[in-house]
Amino acid sequence: MEWFRDHVWETWLGLAVVLTVAEMFSLDLILIMLALGAGVGMVAALLGAPLVAQMLLAAAASLAALWLARPSIARRLHGGPDLMLGHGKLVGQQGVVTQEVAAHAAGRIRLGGEIWSAVPYDENLTLTVGATVEVLEIRGATAVVHPVAAPLT
Structure with missing residues (x-):
C-alpha cells in the first residue's frame, strides 16, 4: 500500500x-x-x-x-458518405433540354451523358431546346424537371 x-x-x-x-x-x-x-x-x-x-x-x-x-x-x-445508387443519384443534377418539354407531351433532356424523357414540374411551363434544367424527381424513366435561372451578367 x-x-x-x-x-x-x-x-x-x-x-x-x-x-x-x-x-x-x-x-x-x-x-x-x-x-x-x-x-x-x-x-x-x-x-x-x-x-x-x-x-x-x-x-x-x-x-x-x-x-x-x-x-x-x-x-x-x-457515418460515412451516403452512397447514391440508381436513379436517385440524378436528383439535383442539371441537364439540357434537347427536345421541347411540356406538360402535355414529354420532351427529352441530356442528363449525365444520357438522353432522358422529361416533363416539367410546373404543368404550366414549356421548356425550349437549350434550356438548363434541374432534376427534382425521377418517375419511372421520366425526369421531372424545373428550369434553372440564367446567371445575371
Missing part, C-alpha cells in the same frame, strides 16, 4: 495506457473516454490532490467525455 501511495500518478498512467490499448481492439470509443478520465486522475495526482479527489475528477471527466464528446465523435467516424 505504501508503494501505491508513492506512485499514484504512475498507476493512473498505467491504467490510461491499458485502457487505450484495449480501445484499439474494441473500437467502441468507450475505453478511450475512460482512459481520458485516467489521464485527468494522473494530472490531479501530479498536482498533489488527495486520492478521493483524483478518483472523483477521473470519474467526472470520463462521464463527461462519454456523454458529451463520444456521440458526436462516433457519428463522425462511423
